[in-house]
Amino acid sequence: MNPTHLAGPVLVLGSGLLGASIGLGLRAHGIDVVVSDPSPSAQAVAVDIGAGRGFDDAENLEPELVVVAAPPDVTAAVVAGALQTYPSAVVVDIASVKVAVAAELADILGPNRGMLERYVGTHPMAGREKSGPVAALGELFNSMPWVLCASEVSSQHAVKVAHSLAIDLNAVVFRFTPDEHDAAVALVSHLPQVMSSLVASRLQETPPHALSLAGNGLRDVTRIAASDPALWVQILGANAPKLLEIMLGVRADLDRLITTLSAPTAPGARLDMAQLMAEGNAGQTRIPGKHGGPAQQYTWLTVLVDDKPGQIAKLLTEIGHIGVNVEDLRMDHSAGLQVGMVEISVLPSKRVSLVEDLTERGWKVIL
Amino acid sequence: MNPTHLAGPVLVLGSGLLGASIGLGLRAHGIDVVVSDPSPSAQAVAVDIGAGRGFDDAENLEPELVVVAAPPDVTAAVVAGALQTYPSAVVVDIASVKVAVAAELADILGPNRGMLERYVGTHPMAGREKSGPVAALGELFNSMPWVLCASEVSSQHAVKVAHSLAIDLNAVVFRFTPDEHDAAVALVSHLPQVMSSLVASRLQETPPHALSLAGNGLRDVTRIAASDPALWVQILGANAPKLLEIMLGVRADLDRLITTLSAPTAPGARLDMAQLMAEGNAGQTRIPGKHGGPAQQYTWLTVLVDDKPGQIAKLLTEIGHIGVNVEDLRMDHSAGLQVGMVEISVLPSKRVSLVEDLTERGWKVIL
Structure with missing residues (x-):
């Protein structure tokens, strides 16, 4: 099954940063894109920057593909609505968690869950520190991972169309099960996010002269602590079980560290401390290099x-x-x-x- | 009291990365530098790269300044020895913790602790991911913070000489008490180090395909997890009380997070999660910009x-x-x-x- 280019029309529901960027990227291929957003002004901005034409109730639209680019909290409801409204369309969402969306979706559809053969959950791993359609960028997905999480009932056709979307936006496609995906992003994305926030949080009541000694280490570790709480609460909440498991492991290690710091001259304390640092060394070297190559390729x-x-x-x-x-x-x-x-x-x-x-x-x- | 250039000779005890870099930097001003290291081969390399001339037992050296660039664990003993061997010299150390060194030093000197008027604890905040004299670099301290931690008994002359050392190496001088210094580095250096190690440690047993989704966030947070365990055990051990206090605060926040993740739909859970993220935002914005300017100057x-x-x-x-x-x-x-x-x-x-x-x-x- 080779992905081909999308034929269109493509309906993008949600014209925030990601929705508008998808519209822009597809328009660059000349694909007919329709953008729709509950906020008329957000939709108008997306249309103005060339992300597609505005949604028109009067039009009898028959999209090849509906891309649900809504906030994580409402993603399942919007996907369910799209499956029902456009009975011949493939529907994908781009929420950054997949198991919770799939479960909620099955609940909402109930007896109509046969429709899920036309649905594929996806997650383009791209973003910017800014949000909204004004920050959109057709090239946002260039060379970035785009995870496809087909379910057991997703049709070959639906997977092929989802794959075409990622390819048309020059992304690099990965195939994961929803469960594998959520475990992976809990580790590579949600864990560093919360740890960065926990470090930055400690800086709130420090005398400024202490912060004048800040170097690259602190800056690197806390860079993503600037992220938007409103969005992250939805992400963390939806992936809570997977992240919880990891954070319990962190707490066990933190307790080991606290024990050694409480009695740093006790027998074995130094060895335990060295062991914790060495475990960090071991994990760090497993992170692959740029371009998905092996670690430390450069x-x-x-x-x-x-x-x-x-x-x-x-x-x-x-x-x-x-x-x-x-x-x-x-x-x-x-x-x-x-x-x-x-x-x-x-x-x-x-x-x-x-x-x-x-x-x-x-x-x-x-x- | 304006610092002047050092007159020399300067004796550098320890020819690792920092000791050899200090020698190189002072030699660039034509100052007479003598390097000494318990390892004859490390000393020979430092001499070969131009960090100074080798220490010669037969010479009746009367240094203006002795710089103790030994590992943190032996710093106090080496400082005490230098104060006794060179009765007219100012002695500084460059260990990255200051309270423990000062306490151990007072213990060792006992009735001779009057000698401490010639001692100033200092901490140049520079380093590289490599170690040893081969990695040395006269410019290593250019524009970097160099903290002077004079004690109550440090003489004006001793502080002036320590200041001159930092200025001759083009560093930016900060004045802290030993206690302020250790509290500051626990926060801006030791905290991010252990948190980075705790994140990286979680990556040890992950399937590689999960790590293929790693992005800038994970890379930034775990970069310093590659640091040397042997050195860090000495640093963390010597600053354990200050770091412990901070880590107990981290554990309290982590427990709050774990509570919300355990019951993400419980009343108040989302609010608590948002609050944790917002606290991270607040701390992150307090980190000053490059060149010591206000945060977000660029x-x-x-x-x-x-x-x-x-x-x-x-x-x-x-x-x-x-x-x-x-x-x-x-x-x-x-x-x-x-x-x-x-x-x-x-x-x-x-x-x-x-x-x-x-x-x-x-x-x-x-x-």
């Missing part, structure tokens, strides 16, 4: 640059001339002044010659 | 680039021509393929004209 090197306009550009221009692709780049957040360190990651095979070439051109490279 | 914008050699360089070159300084830059870690998003931060006052100029030059800027 190698980092550090270059000193003056902190003034044009220096990093000059560096990257020269790396471009040398013909090496910079896979990732980080700048050091320092406390002031004029010299910075830029870390760049490159393919290990390019490393030695790049260091030689840069050094020859007068850059100070630190290995 | 504004971010996103530019689409092709993921091939030279594209980011081209973008930054053009930004350089426009005359705007890029304060920070992040690349999106996506799951594959050819288009990426680059986020750059600039001064808010430059934002509007930069967006216009970039758009005119054909870049796709996302606001």
Whole structure:
């Protein structure tokens, strides 16, 4: 079963960041997109930015596909409505939890649950720190994972159409069961979110001079603590059982740590502390590299640059001339002044010659 | 009291990453540096890379300053020895905890604790993911915080010499009491470290396909989980009381979260969850921006680039021509393929004209 391009029309229900981005991306292929939102102004903005034409009650629309891009709390109800209103359409949702939506959907449909053969739950793993149609972007899903969670009753046709949607938006398709999906996102998304919030929460009543010592470690760990509570409450609530299991494991480790900190000179305390840190090392190395490759596929090197306009550009221009692709780049957040360190990651095979070439051109490279 | 440049000679005890970096940085000012390490090979490497001349027993050295750059566990003993061996020298250490070192030092010196007038505890907040003299770098402390923790008995002269050390290495000096220092680093450094390790630890037994969904959030939160357990056990052990207090607060919040996750539809559960997330928001916004400025001093914008050699360089070159300084830059870690998003931060006052100029030059800027 090869996915083909969507034929359309595609009805997008919900014109927030993700719905409007889907509309924009499909419109770029010339696909007929209709956008609908309970908020007339949100719908109008989505239409204005080119995410599709506005929904018109009078039109006898027969969509090939309905994409439900509603908040997680109302997703199941909107999916059920779409399955009933458009009896020949495939319906997908894009909520970031899947088991709870599927269960609620089966409840709502009751005797009509045969309709679920036309439904596929999906989860595009893309987003931005901003929300709403104004932040929408047709390229939002480019190269990002899009998880398809077909159920046992999803038809081959429905899966093929859902797959086509992801492919048309240049996403990378993964196939998970709803249960596998929810367990995976509890771990890779919901766990870091709540832990980041717990760390940031401790900073609320600190004297400002303590925070003046903040470095990259604190900044990295707390970056996602800026996320929107309203959305996250829906996500965490809907995936509570899976996340709970993980958080109980965290609490057991935290209790081990608290025991060692309470009596740091007790026999075995240091060994326990080292063991906890080593377990963190072991887990961290399992995270795959960019492009879904194996972990640590790239190698980092550090270059000193003056902190003034044009220096990093000059560096990257020269790396471009040398013909090496910079896979990732980080700048050091320092406390002031004029010299910075830029870390760049490159393919290990390019490393030695790049260091030689840069050094020859007068850059100070630190290995 | 204005710090002046050091006159030397400076004796650096310990030639790991930090000791060797201090030697290199001082040598760049032409200061006479002597390096000493219990490991003859580590000392030889430090000498080879130009961090100073090797310690010679036969020489009657009278250092202006002794810098103790030993592991935290032995710092107090080495400081005590230096105070006794070099009766006219100022002695500083650079361990990342200060109260425990000061207490142990007073114990060791006993009736000789009058010598402490020549001692100042300090903490340069710089480091790299690598260790050892091979990774040393004279510029390591450039623009980074260097905390001076003078005690009540530290002489003005001793503080002035310690200050000069930090200034000669281009660091940014902060003055804290030992107690304030340990409370601050427990919060901004030790807390994120252990929380990052606790998150990463959960990844140890996950099926790899779950980790294929890992995004920037997980990567950011777990980056420092790669840190060295042997070093961190010494740091956490020495600052256990301060960190314990913070971790008990974390456990109280974690228990609140676990309660809501155990019964996510119970009355008040959602409100509690939202409250926890909002507390994280509130703490996160208190972290100051780069250059020690107020939080969120810079504004971010996103530019689409092709993921091939030279594209980011081209973008930054053009930004350089426009005359705007890029304060920070992040690349999106996506799951594959050819288009990426680059986020750059600039001064808010430059934002509007930069967006216009970039758009005119054909870049796709996302606001």
